[in-house]
Amino acid sequence: MSQVRTIPIEQDHSDYGLFDRLYIYKDKLIANSQFQNTVAKIPFLRGIAKKRANQLFDVMAGFVYTQILLACIRLNIFNQLKDGPLTLEAIKNECGLERAPLKQLLDAAVSIHLLEIRANHRYGLGKLGAPLVGNSALAAMIEHHSVLYEDLRDPLLLLSGKLKSKKLEKFWPYVSNDLEDQESLKDQERVKDYSDLMSASLPLVADRVLGAYDFSRHRCLLDIGGGQGTFLKRVHLQSPQLERMLFDLPGVANLAELNFSASSENQSIKVFGGDFFKDELPSGADLITLIRVIFDHDDERVKILLRSIFRALSPGGKLLIAEPMAETPDHPPMGHAYFGFYLMAMGRGRPRTVEEIGQLALEAGFKSVEILPSDMPINAQVLLISS
Numbered sequence: 001m002s003q004v005r006t007i008p009i010e011q012d013h014s015d016y017g018l019f020d021r022l023y024i025y026k027d028k029l030i031a032n033s034q035f036q037n038t039v040a041k042i043p044f045l046r047g048i049a050k051k052r053a054n055q056l057f058d059v060m061a062g063f064v065y066t067q068i069l070l071a072c073i074r075l076n077i078f079n080q081l082k083d084g085p086l087t088l089e090a091i092k093n094e095c096g097l098e099r100a101p102l103k104q105l106l107d108a109a110v111s112i113h114l115l116e117i118r119a120n121h122r123y124g125l126g127k128l129g130a131p132l133v134g135n136s137a138l139a140a141m142i143e144h145h146s147v148l149y150e151d152l153r154d155p156l157l158l159l160s161g162k163l164k165s166k167k168l169e170k171f172w173p174y175v176s177n178d179l180e181d182q183e184s185l186k187d188q189e190r191v192k193d194y195s196d197l198m199s200a201s202l203p204l205v206a207d208r209v210l211g212a213y214d215f216s217r218h219r220c221l222l223d224i225g226g227g228q229g230t231f232l233k234r235v236h237l238q239s240p241q242l243e244r245m246l247f248d249l250p251g252v253a254n255l256a257e258l259n260f261s262a263s264s265e266n267q268s269i270k271v272f273g274g275d276f277f278k279d280e281l282p283s284g285a286d287l288i289t290l291i292r293v294i295f296d297h298d299d300e301r302v303k304i305l306l307r308s309i310f311r312a313l314s315p316g317g318k319l320l321i322a323e324p325m326a327e328t329p330d331h332p333p334m335g336h337a338y339f340g341f342y343l344m345a346m347g348r349g350r351p352r353t354v355e356e357i358g359q360l361a362l363e364a365g366f367k368s369v370e371i372l373p374s375d376m377p378i379n380a381q382v383l384l385i386s387s
Contacts, residue, residue, distance in 0.1 A: 066145065068108045073142050077109070078125065078132040085122035140200035147171050151345035158345060169347040174249060175296065191251040195227050198292070202230045205292055205380040209322045212372040212382040215239040215287070218318075222285035224276055224309070225293040227252060228259045232269055245270045245282055277304050281312040288313060292323045292380070295339065296349040299360065306364035310387055319366065319385040324378070326351040331378040354381060361385045 253273030326335030358369035
């Protein structure tokens with residue numbers, strides 16, 4: 001019987017600089033279990049070791065934490081507590097879960113700061129749970145993650161491209177190259193689920209945009225990929241004099257028109273249905289917005305869209321792009337980790353840095369790119385691009 005020998009691979013470090021060599025030495029040292037045990041016993045290093053161990057454990061346990069959050073959302077726990085702390089029995093009467101598993105859930109939520117234990121053994125809102133009260137936008141995204149997690153069940157299968165049927169790809173039919181799926185985009189029932197999610201979660205981004213830019217300086221706004229008009233409605237509250245146009249897929253445009261017909265103040269919005277990679281965009285706007293649009297698409301498609309926008313804009317017009325971006329200051333995991341894997345499961349697009357988006361815009365004919373301040377860049381960074 002033949003024996004399998006493991007042959008050590010010697011790496012060539014001859015072209016490494018001093019800092020590279022120091023990092024290699026540090027990595028080997030930290031990876032050594034004897035060194036780890038020694039550090040854990042040294043008073044002034046023990047705190048660092050504990051912090052790193054806790055951080056690594058939180059990464060490992062992250063999926064469990066998200067499921068605790070999802071359970072609280074589905075049981076409406078945070079909204080139950082909006083008027084003050086409640087006893088276990090009071091919460092049980094509202095949600096219907098048996099006492100023992102409910103207590104296990106609530107105690108778990110306390111441990112990750114979603115809830116807090118208050119006086120007389122009552123449960124109250126924690127520092128991470130309080131922002132979820134009445135937050136239908138974030139709740140919609142938390143609920144939606146159950147679709148994403150199905151595709152992440154085997155991450156190597158997803159990474160290899162061998163996952164034959166992706167739940168997320170089916171949820172977003174416009175990313176499919178299947179002719180039947182493309183034809184279905186004219187059917188408002190086929191696009192309703194994802195359009196509803198976009199509308200429900202849009203405030204997470206829309207409020208950042210409205211806080212970063214004054215829309216009153218413009219005459220006419222065209223929102224591309226505008227869904228059911230949620231963004232245009234919020235802009236109207238800030239700048240009621242602004243003419244508004246919306247462009248989206250035919251099925252989504254039909255949903256928008258039905259939505260607008262119920263309100264006299266929104267009936268003035270002009271709605272256009274089409275494919276912004278194939279059809280000409282309506283002209284006349286001096287401001288065009290792309291709210292969470294381009295990270296869904298590859299570079300070549302984005303170039304097509306940006307050139308079309310450049311042609312459609314009035315002379316001197318502006319393009320405003322708002323979406324989560326890669327390498328966001330203070331939030332590096334959001335881009336490459338979260339959205340990188342989300343878009344991979346979705347089947348198209350990628351998170352881009354500000355510089356990458358700016359370069360695509362310049363190649364399309366635009367003259368300059370300005371980064372507008374955003375009070376919550378993890379939700380969206382905002383770029384103002386001049387033609």
